[in-house]
Amino acid sequence: MAENPGSPSHGSLSPEGILREIQVNLLECKVCFEKFSTRQRERRPQNLSCGHVLCLECITALSHPLLRKLECPFCRQLCNTDSTSHCQALTDLQELLLSRTPRSPVPHRAKGGLGLVGGPSCGALQLCTAFGGWGTLINPTGVAVFGSSGTVVVVHDGDKRVVVFSPQGRKLHSFGRRGQAPGEICYPVDVAVTPSGHVVVTDAGDNAVKVFTSRGNHVLTTKESFQLPWGVDVNSCGHILVSDLQAGTLSQLTVDYTQGVTLEHQTVVPDLQHPKAVSCCKVTGHTAVVEHLHDDTQPRGNRHNTRLRVFAKDFQLLYQTDSFSLTLGSRVWLCMSAVTFDKEGDVIVTDSNKGMIWSLGNLQNGPTLTPLIRDHLIHPVGLVSAVSNTLLILDSGDHAVKMYSAKSDAV
Structure with a gap:
């Protein structure tokens, strides 16, 4: 099984490089590659019971409609969709970065989340x-x-x-x-x-x-x-x-x-x-x-x-x-x-x-x-x-x- 998603070592990165890594590795859903957002309900970051974070749309797509359970795509733990909660820490981090660096040259993915x-x-x-x-x-x-x-x-x-x-x-x-x-x-x-x-x-x-x-x-x-x-x-x-x-x-x-x-x-x-x-x-x-x-x-x-x-x-x-x-x-x-x-x-x-x-x-x-x-x-x-x-x-x-x-x- 592959390791859980995480960021590489930042010891040799500049502050701008660290910012780019935060944007790519923390502030986007690692299933659909779309950025988290509180302004779009389906893009809100949600905590699974195992500790991993997905957007609400991916949780809905991956969960069983009747059993209301899904297998975490990273650790394979079975999670109940009713026990998910909003990840406020990522929302606060995103708002902080947006307020401090409104024009930060951060990489962006092409439409569809693939590029x-x-x-x-x-x-x-x-x-x-x-x-x-x-x-x-x-x-x-x-x-x-x-x-x-x-x-x-x-x-x-x-x-x-x-x-x-x-x-x-x-x-x-x-x-x-x-x-x-x-x-x-x-x-x-x-x-x-x-x-x-x-x-x-x-x-x-x-x-x-x-x-x-x-x-x-x-x-x-x-x-x-x-x-x-x-x-x-x-x-x-x-x-x-x-x-x-x-x-x-x-x-x-x-x-x-x-x-x-x-x-x-x-x-x-x-x-x-x-x-x-x-x-x-x-x-x-x-x-x-x-x-x-x-x-x-x-x-x-x-x-x-x-x-x-x-x-x-x-x-x-x-x-x-x-x-x-x-x-x-x-x-x-x-x-x-x-x-x-x-x-x-x-x-x-x-x-x-x-x-x-x-x-x-x-x-x-x-x-x-x-x-x-x-x-x-x-x-x-x-x-x-x-x-x-x-x-x-x-x-x-x-x-x-x-x-x-x-x-x-x-x-």
């Missing part, structure tokens, strides 16, 4: 749009993009496990019903798209890799040698690369998509430690893997030590770095949860603890940490480099896909 534009970013990239949200996406775990078209595919915990969006964020269709029958998906973890347009899903609930057409027709399911398949990506040759969290391996699958058969299953990297995220560079042919280290060498406290390894085309290790090594030179502790390559072949990672995106450079002469995104992220779990110099971030904190680009390209 987010405006407002300068603290990092090198700026948020252009966001889509999804609770109901459309439920605890999403993986994101990928269809080639040059920019069509986005996400796996999540809904009744249909795979959702396809247009580049503008409009839901096109969904497939992969929950279950273990052919064509069904138990617990999707990650997703990738092949050059031919097939969708590849790792199913940790069925210990399998499953392949579908772009319209959702089942092509094949392979369980051979997998103990707990996790991360997945596809290289430029169409080979599927899968990390196995439990076996500690990286496998390469060669598939005949026309016949729907697996031609070869080869372990290309053994002896990994809890490998999760996988990414293939279309420019260099390199493959990056993020490992989660669980041993006695990691520092005390609740900081998780993660390691990034980058392999050449022949899967020889080129270079590696980890959270502890990075902090020696930069005093920044990265909890890496996802990885991708940009068009220059530089490595980009998510920091799920701080809600940030970092560039590590090409790593040939050692990592060069550059913060790319600091704003509007809660708990990023997925990352993909898309067309037109954009980054797509899957944020499980508010169940949304967020698109960032350079300020000159922002719309």
Whole structure:
């Protein structure tokens, strides 16, 4: 289950940046993405018995009309609609901010609550749009993009496990019903798209890799040698690369998509430690893997030590770095949860603890940490480099896909 919505660390933000974070993360409903308002009855912030806050319209829409109960979309606790109350604290905060900053340059969402534009970013990239949200996406775990078209595919915990969006964020269709029958998906973890347009899903609930057409027709399911398949990506040759969290391996699958058969299953990297995220560079042919280290060498406290390894085309290790090594030179502790390559072949990672995106450079002469995104992220779990110099971030904190680009390209 994704973490409850919350704001990222504000230690490095200016007062204006903190104000923007308050507006986005506290003063709007995290289900419909509309701003709370006392002037519109349906937008009034209401306390649920579990402590979370929704607007009155979303409480009405999510509750059973006869039982007058709803399941909190964030903690899943069953709440009685008759026990909700007006959240006066948020109303007072909103009124205070409006009276002090009548023309504050706060980001605003486009009509319908799906787009987010405006407002300068603290990092090198700026948020252009966001889509999804609770109901459309439920605890999403993986994101990928269809080639040059920019069509986005996400796996999540809904009744249909795979959702396809247009580049503008409009839901096109969904497939992969929950279950273990052919064509069904138990617990999707990650997703990738092949050059031919097939969708590849790792199913940790069925210990399998499953392949579908772009319209959702089942092509094949392979369980051979997998103990707990996790991360997945596809290289430029169409080979599927899968990390196995439990076996500690990286496998390469060669598939005949026309016949729907697996031609070869080869372990290309053994002896990994809890490998999760996988990414293939279309420019260099390199493959990056993020490992989660669980041993006695990691520092005390609740900081998780993660390691990034980058392999050449022949899967020889080129270079590696980890959270502890990075902090020696930069005093920044990265909890890496996802990885991708940009068009220059530089490595980009998510920091799920701080809600940030970092560039590590090409790593040939050692990592060069550059913060790319600091704003509007809660708990990023997925990352993909898309067309037109954009980054797509899957944020499980508010169940949304967020698109960032350079300020000159922002719309």
